[in-house]
Amino acid sequence: MSDAAPRLREIEAFPVDQDGERYLALRDPTGYTAAVVMLPLGLLHVLRLFDGEHDVGQIQGALERDGAPVRREHIEALVAALDEHGFLASSGFAARRQAMDAAFLAAASRPACHAGGAYPDDPVRLRATMDGFFAPPAGPGAREAFRGGGIHGLVAPHIDFHRGGPAYAWAYRDLAERGEADLFVVFGTCHAGMPDPFALTGKDYDTPLGPARVDREFVHALAARARQDCFGSELAHRHEHSIEFQAVFLQYLYEGRREITIVPVLTSFVHEALARGAHPEDDSRVPAFLDALGDTVAASRRRVAFIAGADLAHVGPRFGDPSPVSPAELATIDREDRQMLATVEAGDAAAFFESARRDGDRRRICGLSPIYTLLRALGGARGTLRRYGQWPDPQGVVSFASMVF
Numbered sequence: 001m002s003d004a005a006p007r008l009r010e011i012e013a014f015p016v017d018q019d020g021e022r023y024l025a026l027r028d029p030t031g032y033t034a035a036v037v038m039l040p041l042g043l044l045h046v047l048r049l050f051d052g053e054h055d056v057g058q059i060q061g062a063l064e065r066d067g068a069p070v071r072r073e074h075i076e077a078l079v080a081a082l083d084e085h086g087f088l089a090s091s092g093f094a095a096r097r098q099a100m101d102a103a104f105l106a107a108a109s110r111p112a113c114h115a116g117g118a119y120p121d122d123p124v125r126l127r128a129t130m131d132g133f134f135a136p137p138a139g140p141g142a143r144e145a146f147r148g149g150g151i152h153g154l155v156a157p158h159i160d161f162h163r164g165g166p167a168y169a170w171a172y173r174d175l176a177e178r179g180e181a182d183l184f185v186v187f188g189t190c191h192a193g194m195p196d197p198f199a200l201t202g203k204d205y206d207t208p209l210g211p212a213r214v215d216r217e218f219v220h221a222l223a224a225r226a227r228q229d230c231f232g233s234e235l236a237h238r239h240e241h242s243i244e245f246q247a248v249f250l251q252y253l254y255e256g257r258r259e260i261t262i263v264p265v266l267t268s269f270v271h272e273a274l275a276r277g278a279h280p281e282d283d284s285r286v287p288a289f290l291d292a293l294g295d296t297v298a299a300s301r302r303r304v305a306f307i308a309g310a311d312l313a314h315v316g317p318r319f320g321d322p323s324p325v326s327p328a329e330l331a332t333i334d335r336e337d338r339q340m341l342a343t344v345e346a347g348d349a350a351a352f353f354e355s356a357r358r359d360g361d362r363r364r365i366c367g368l369s370p371i372y373t374l375l376r377a378l379g380g381a382r383g384t385l386r387r388y389g390q391w392p393d394p395q396g397v398v399s400f401a402s403m404v405f
Contacts, residue, residue, distance in 0.1 A: 006059075006079045007052030007089045010192075014318045015041065017395070026087055030192045031113065031239025032097055033086035046070060046078065052089065104238045109211055110203040110264075112248075114241050119161045119248060123208045129161070130252045134173065138166035140386070143176045151179040151305060153378050153405035155344065155371060156249070158189065158242040158309040163391045164400050168249055170387035171402035176253050181305035182260050183215055184250060185293070185377070187370035188242030188309045190233075190268040197269035197369075198226075198289050199233035205247040205264060212247035215261035218300055222263070225292035228285045236266050242309040242370070267369035270353065274361055280353060280372060290376045297377075308374040310367020311400045312337050318396025319364055325397045330390060333363060337399050338388065340365070344403060345383045349375035363399075381405045 012027045016038065024044055026037040039047075045068055049059045056075050063070050082088050086096055104110075115121035120129055133139050156171040157164045190199065202219050204211040223230040237243070243264045254260050273280040281287045297304050313333050316325045325333075336359070343351035349372050356368055387402040 004055045005052050006050045006056075006082070008047065008050045008082070009087060009089045009093065011087055013047075014320075015395070026082075028086065032093070032100060035085040037082065037085055037087065043078070046075065050079075050082075050088070100238070101235055104235060107203065109206050110201060110237055112206045112208060112244065113239055114244055115208055118241065118245070121208050126208050126248075127252065130165070130169075130249070133161070133165035133169040135166075139169045140166075140173045143173050146177060148180055149178040151175050151181075151404055152381060153306040153308075153374055153383070155308045155310055155367075155374065155383070155401060155403040156246060157311055157389075157400035157402065158245050158367075159311050159391065159398055159400050161245065163398070164389060167387050167389050167400055167402050168245075171404060172249055172253055174386070174404040175305070179305060181303045182258065183218065183263065183300070183302040183304045184246075184260060184307055185263040185265060185297075185304060186243050186246045186250075186307045186309060187265050187267050187373045187377075188240060188246070189311075189366050189370055190236045190240055190266040191242070191366065192236065192240070193271075194233035194236045194266070194268045196229065196233040197267065197272075197283060197285050198228075198230055199236050199266040199268075200230040201234045201237045201264055203237070205244060205262065207244075207248045207251045209248070209251040209255050212251055213259075213261045215263055215302075218261075218263050218296060218302070221299065222292055222296040225295055226285075226289045227292070228288060230289070233266070233268075236268075237264065240266060242266075246307050246309045265373070267373050270356070270368035270372050271361070273353075274357060274368075280369075290373070293377055294379075306374050306377045306405075308367065308370035310370045311398055312340075312365050312367060313363035313390075313397065313399040314366055315363055316394065316396040318393070324394035325392070326394075330392055330397060333390065333397065333399055334388070336363060337401070341385055341388070341401055341403070344371060344375065345385055347375055347378060347380040347382050347405070378405055 014025055016023045016025045022041045023038045024041050060072050083090050086093050120126040151174050154171045157167050200219050202216045204214050270280050340355040343355055383403045383405040385403050390399045
């Protein structure tokens with residue numbers, strides 16, 4: 001494609017109602033642009049021609065033939081605005097991406113890129129915010145004194161803290177009171193997808209409460225055993241929030257209490273298996289990595305716990321469904337989610353995958369890969385559901401759960 005034939009990048013597009021008007025919102029899940037562009041919904045018939053096959057003149061001609069003419073200068077202005085914000089696959093975007101990727105790879109640590117937006121960047125305000133997550137009735141109550149007893153794994157949400165903060169607390173309170181681990185292997189969803197099933201990084205995860213230190217010796221030992229390129233998709237860590245939010249919570253939990261390290265693992269393979277009509281472990285890289293993880297844990301002689309940063313259903317027009325989510329549909333989502341979560345409580349990775357395969361992942365469970373990885377890493381250990389919740393926006397409900405093993 002040349003810049004003369006505009007092509008939209010792979011971005012999110014969803015309807016938004018504002019001030020009685022309906023708009024099309026464009027957002028970049030990979031974070032190469034922070035802008036969210038709001039366009040009149042009537043421009044959808046123009047954007048469908050931004051496919052890299054039509055230049056501006058051809059777009060104008062096609063619109064005229066369809067009986068929906070648009071002046072050339074208006075099309076050019078739309079192209080210029082979208083390119084300026086980084087929504088077109090153009091030479092300008094390629095330069096932007098190259099510069100941002102190079103800066104990330106050269107950095108000594110992974111910046112807290114969602115601080116100041118998804119959560120406070122001021123340490124005092126952040127601690128106060130997270131203290132509030134434990135407050136009843138939404139939260140589980142204040143943490144009690146550490147008594148040990150072993151927590152080997154968690155499923156925690158990765159929804160924004162302001163929507164699901166108390167649900168995090170329901171998982172992390174058990175960890176604070178009973179967890180004995182000092183190394184946490186954190187599995188996160190890669191929302192933008194990636195060509196590799198797993199992506200490691202050796203970069204510490206910065207947080208406003210200090211860096212979540214990465215156990216680089218463990219990371220490199222795991223990569224060597226896994227017999228695949230575990231750093232080929234490292235750039236996916238740059239903007240992804242699913243691990244960042246767990247790193248923030250771990251720093252909050254253990255600040256001033258004891259030294260911990262993390263192993264950040266982004267995952268993206270279960271949805272790909274569903275699309276192929278295959279089993280996740282038909283990709284030989286998946287069992288090779290899981291076996292390597294078990295061997296590396298055993299060789300490390302560390303006290304290790306596993307965390308899956310995973311949300312559940314994504315339903316409604318925001319995610320491509322034709323109509324708003326009704327109360328009856330919320331109840332259906334609740335029932336189907338809980339049926340799926342029963343397989344997670346049972347520690348049964350195969351049954352968990354089958355629950356998604358059976359209905360074609362109708363609810364768009366975005367935590368499939370990290371939860372599957374967690375269940376395999378725990379080797380069949382049983383879990384306990386601590387909290388189930390929904391953020392019930394009719395335009396886009398998201399559900400989530402907190403579970404301890």
